[in-house]
Amino acid sequence: MDVTNTTVFITGANRGLGLAFAREAHRRGAKKVYAGMRNTNGFDEPGIIPVRIDVTDKASIAAAAELAADTDLLINNAGIAALIDGPLATDVEEQSQRLFDTNYYGVVRVTQAFEQILSAKPRAAIINVLSDIVWLPRPILTPYAASKAAAWSFTNQLRFHLQDRGIQVLGLHVGFVDTDLTNGIDVPKASPQDVVRQTYDALAAGKSEIMADQGTTLLKSTLSAEVPGYITPPPGLF
Secondary structure (H helix, E strand, O other), rough: OOOOOEEEEEEEOOOOOHHHHHHHHHOOOOOOOEEOOOOOOOOOOOOOOEEOOOOOOHHHHHHHHHHOOOOOOEEEEOOOOOOOOOOOOOOHHHHHHHHHHHOOOOHHHHHHHHHHHHHHOEEEEEEEOOOHHHHHHHHHHHHHHHHHHHHHHHHHHHHHHHHHEEEEEEEEOOOOOOOHHHHHOOOOOOHHHHHHHHHEEEHHOOOEEEEOOOOHHHHHHHOOOOOOOOOOOOOOOO
16 A cells, blocks of 8 residues: 555654654555654644544543544554563563553553454555564563563454455564664664555555564564574673
């Protein structure tokens, strides 16, 4: 599915990767671009329509879906992260609940709200922003990794469920992206503009998954190995 002449709705689009998705959709000739965000105050981007949405609040999701009922492409991008001491940290349950509410249940809620809208379209698609963290052990990101693993599993079930309706479901797997979310983390980071360009190209090519950086591609290639990357990560990824 090509984004040209489509209507695109992106969650978490006030900055970072979400804003890059919005700008690139506009640049590629999308008919309309909705930028979903919790607070629309001060947002001013030419050709992009701010829409209030909190993916943890069903009422705001329903209102956003009603306003953006012409959506052809839904991009579930909204996400949060937190650093903890490790998988046995005292706050692991608390942080996991908080991250799951946005990173997993948020994806579920928004997709449910837009499903009938997309099913009524002659062509429609969903992009879910995932992470290479599902295959890379980083104990300080345990709750984030678990929430993204759940979102990945949901994406796979959703793709199979919607295939008879002609709705393309694309999972975007990527490592650290150079955005506000990763400030202060000293690791190699992908350019959000490059990630977005690759993702829209993959969507247009009819793909179901995109590995948007070299590290993620390498990790995915180890999954069938006797010792996969989630047990012993390839050199250079830590």
